[in-house]
Amino acid sequence: MKFQRYARPVRTVSYKALMLATFILVSGLLSLVVLTHQVFRNFKSLETNVKDKLWRLQQQQESFNNQNEKKHLIRKRTPSTAFVSVQCYLCLGTTYIRWGRRDCPIKDGTQLVYEGYAGGSHYSHVGGGSDFLCLHSDPTYTPGHYTTGLSGSSYVYGVEYRDSSSFYGLFDLSLIEEGVLQYQGVPCAVCFVRSPSKLMIPSRETCPDGWTIEYTGYIMTGGHSDTKHSSSHICVDDTPQAIHGSKGNQNGAYLYVSKISCSNNMPCEPYVSVREIRCVVCSYL
Template structure:
């Protein structure tokens, strides 16, 4: 029972980070409680052993604190190095290059849905000039989502000089560029081009999981693989009717 009480005192002492507090508690316990049952020599011997034990605990706590502070500083330096200097990743629409003070990941073509499809995808993408491919079946399929190249429609405006020209961009790729970490690869998916609901291009994992108990055709939010469509989208490098792969990457 006394041993359990000693451990409880030690735990309480560790919760108090004031230097020497647990030493005082232990010494007080030894002096006040044990002296009634043990001789002075025995109490003194026990006091020395507990002092040695307390010193070990104190050193361990100091080492742990020092290591924790060092780990925190290291992680903080990594965050500052990664985000404080490189900043956010963004797409420069309508330009082939990034500003001179920004790091360019890649240059590409703007892609999106056909302009009057009832199920047009609402967001454009910046497609790399050197696409990579996964498992594919060439040829346009009816029940797919499509991606086309983009074209400026600027007649009669201050940007009339680029009217009907295809649109470039600077930032769906299977592997990551140098300095980036590959999180996963997948296939680009979106809604069916003839459905009336607006959707977005999304990178779905190439080896998807499914929900237990599902499998019945209940509809809902529907996603289809995205195929390349030539025209404003350059072919080559893209291929008519070929499924687009993608990757999710993070910055080191």
């Protein structure tokens, strides 16, 4: 009896199936690459946005810090007129008028803005302004925008000292030619001081604690008997100057030293009747 040898059938893979499997594999790999690339791009974009926002926040913080420092930076004066840095908001300084002088006090932090001439209303006019002006020594006029002739209804005149020699002992007249104050023109100066505030105190010659003296003087205004209108009270320096070449009675605006009348509700203590009124201009430290 012959036995036939068993032959296992050989399986063959079709060409189409192999190509399909290869296509699927390659497509999957390509999809994975594209997805990976997209994720990478999104990550880079996110990283860029985060860096940009962080940079903007840093810039805003630096800007805020700079503004905050500027808001709090001023210069503070001590009674010795030395300056130290302190913090405040836009406390750059203030101005005041030094009546009777062409210059400003010689001290750190005080400087001349301009010098000029005191002006006011005529002593005999019933109207006009009641205040005194510090007119610039170098005026300007807009071409074609002014009139000529005596056609105005309001005028400003030069101011002159009117008190006689009996008052000369109140002042230091070392800066006045020949030591004669009466009838001379009154100069003025606008001063800038690196201080957040200034104050004129009548009836005092010293400043409160924490304030610095700019100058001392006497309260002066128009006379009560020969004027027909009121004028303001100003603090005129007790070491006055005069406008050069202004000698002689010009009959313009007048300045007299003011005195206390301790009646009509003005207490005679501590005030003394008919005594001249001192004044002081102070700036805050």
